[in-house]
Amino acid sequence: MPELPEVHRAERACNANVVGKKIVKVEVQEDKLVFGSISNGEFERNLLNKFVVNTGRWGKYFYFEMNESPNPVFHFGMTGDINFKDQGAFSYRRKRPNNDPNEWPPKFWKFILTFEDPSNASSERTVMAFSDDLILCKTCRRFRNSRANTLSKEQIETLHEKLVYVCKTAVDVNAESQLFPSSWLFHYRWDKRNKNGAFMPNGEQIIFETVGGRTTAIVPSVQKLLDGTTNSHLHASTSTLIRQKRKITAVDDETSNIESTKVIKENNKEKKQRIEIELNEQDLVESFVKGSGNGGQKINTTSNCVDLKHIPTGIRVQCQKTRSLQQNRNIARKILIERLDNYYNGELSKFNLKKEKIRKKQAKKKKRTKEKYGVINKSVKENEDFEEDINNNMNNKENSKI
Numbered sequence: 001m002p003e004l005p006e007v008h009r010a011e012r013a014c015n016a017n018v019v020g021k022k023i024v025k026v027e028v029q030e031d032k033l034v035f036g037s038i039s040n041g042e043f044e045r046n047l048l049n050k051f052v053v054n055t056g057r058w059g060k061y062f063y064f065e066m067n068e069s070p071n072p073v074f075h076f077g078m079t080g081d082i083n084f085k086d087q088g089a090f091s092y093r094r095k096r097p098n099n100d101p102n103e104w105p106p107k108f109w110k111f112i113l114t115f116e117d118p119s120n121a122s123s124e125r126t127v128m129a130f131s132d133d134l135i136l137c138k139t140c141r142r143f144r145n146s147r148a149n150t151l152s153k154e155q156i157e158t159l160h161e162k163l164v165y166v167c168k169t170a171v172d173v174n175a176e177s178q179l180f181p182s183s184w185l186f187h188y189r190w191d192k193r194n195k196n197g198a199f200m201p202n203g204e205q206i207i208f209e210t211v212g213g214r215t216t217a218i219v220p221s222v223q224k225l226l227d228g229t230t231n232s233h234l235h236a237s238t239s240t241l242i243r244q245k246r247k248i249t250a251v252d253d254e255t256s257n258i259e260s261t262k263v264i265k266e267n268n269k270e271k272k273q274r275i276e277i278e279l280n281e282q283d284l285v286e287s288f289v290k291g292s293g294n295g296g297q298k299i300n301t302t303s304n305c306v307d308l309k310h311i312p313t314g315i316r317v318q319c320q321k322t323r324s325l326q327q328n329r330n331i332a333r334k335i336l337i338e339r340l341d342n343y344y345n346g347e348l349s350k351f352n353l354k355k356e357k358i359r360k361k362q363a364k365k366k367k368r369t370k371e372k373y374g375v376i377n378k379s380v381k382e383n384e385d386f387e388e389d390i391n392n393n394m395n396n397k398e399n400s401k402i
Contacts (some may be wrong), residue, residue: 003060003170004059004060004167004170004171005167005170005171005175006076006175007057007059007060007061007062007076008057008171008175009171009174009175010062010076010081010082011055011056011057011062012174013082013084014052014055014062014064014082015054015055017084017115018052018055018064018113018115019052019053019054019055020051020052020053021051021052021115021116022049022050022051022115022116023047023048023049023050023051023052023113023114023115024048024049024114024115024116025048025112025113025114026043026044026047026048026111026112026113026114027111027112027114028040028041028043028044028110028111029109029110029111031110033077034110034111040111043072043111046070046072047066047072047113050066050067050068051066051067052064052065052066052115053065053066053067060075060076061073061074061075062074078281078282079281081106083106085104169181185200185206185217185219198217200219204219205219205220206218206219207219207220208312210278210280215280215282215283215312274345274348275341275344275345275348277337277340277341277344277345279333279336279337279340283310283311283312284308284309284310284311284336285308285309285311286306286307286308286309286329287306287307288303288304288305288306288307288325289303289305289307290302290303290305291304291305291320302323303325304320304322304323304324304325304328305318305319305320305328306318306319306320306325306328306329306331306332308329308332308333308336310336310340313340313343315336315339315340315343317332317335317336317339318332319331319332319335338350338351
């Protein structure tokens with residue numbers, strides 16, 4: 001999701017570039033996810049030939065105040081962005097290499113507004129387009145993996161103070177990430193893909209955990225748990241169960257190490273819990289390629305085959321089942337969730353649970369069949385024995401008469 005400094009900077013840029021100007025042209029691409037309940041045609045009609053009187057921001061939303069209602073409200077979502085022609089692309093953090101900052105209109109643009117300044121009759125353009133998700137590091141210690149209702153009043157005040165500090169510092173430098181303090185985790189958390197691991201400048205290791213479905217960068221030696229430990233292999237208190245394979249190291253002293261070991265042993269004795277898998281778009285690398293295979297698809301000119309890679313696990317899936325790109329994207333994510341479920345949960349995954357259920361059902365059916373035919377065989381044997389006894393008795397009587 002967008003961070004406050006990013007949205008603040010976008011709103012300020014719009015205020016400086018479009019306030020007092022008339023929208024003389026609106027270009028729109030149809031997208032239900034972007035325009036919601038209104039059509040792209042309605043969006044165009046409601047903005048064309050209107051003046052932007054002012055701009056404003058409320059949390060992570062920003063809006064235009066027009067000379068006539070309605071007023072458009074914007075939210076960046078996971079990958080939204082706003083650019084101005086001839087001003088270069090705004091980069092909250094490093095851009096992907098395939099994004100050309102001078103390309104116009106930008107790739108994946110959704111609408112373009114052309115403005116006319118009555119004072120000099122010159123035109124400017126601004127575009128809402130898709131780009132990378134932008135994250136701001138939250139520098140607050142000792143509240144790692146903690147529920148809000150477990151914090152004391154003093155801890156809540158400290159948390160609020162740090163959040164205000166981070167947001168104010170980022171806004172004061174107009175969200176230019178290179179001007180953020182060098183001690184911020186923000187600058188180093190993007191090395192997640194590095195095989196050698198991610199580290200702070202002083203050598204402290206950065207690890208990544210998923211809490212509440214979101215990937216979080218953590219420096220264990222600094223961001224300690226509320227109980228004083230820095231290693232938590234099983235977080236049973238969180239909505240998502242996290243399993244990590246790393247050795248226990250001494251943190252503060254021998255006592256903390258022993259306590260941490262006890263917690264791990266106690267949790268290991270507990271009944272295994274199933275991890276609920278939630279996809280985080282930040283952990284995905286998605287690309288679109290041309291479909292291949294039999295049936296004439298070898299000469300396919302449409303890039304509707306979805307290639308999806310999960311960065312933390314390296315699991316990769318491809319989908320070209322349908323001609324629709326959006327349907328293939330949805331199917332690819334479903335397949336990826338199934339594979340992640342099997343990866344993290346093993347025998348507790350939905351696939352294996354279903355497989356085990358079928359196996360038990362078949363075993364039960366086999367047992368019933370065996371018991372049924374066992375009773376029949378027993379009855380047949382008893383009848384045969386009975387007939388044999390009768391025959392023996394008859395033979396004995398005949399022999400006695402003779």
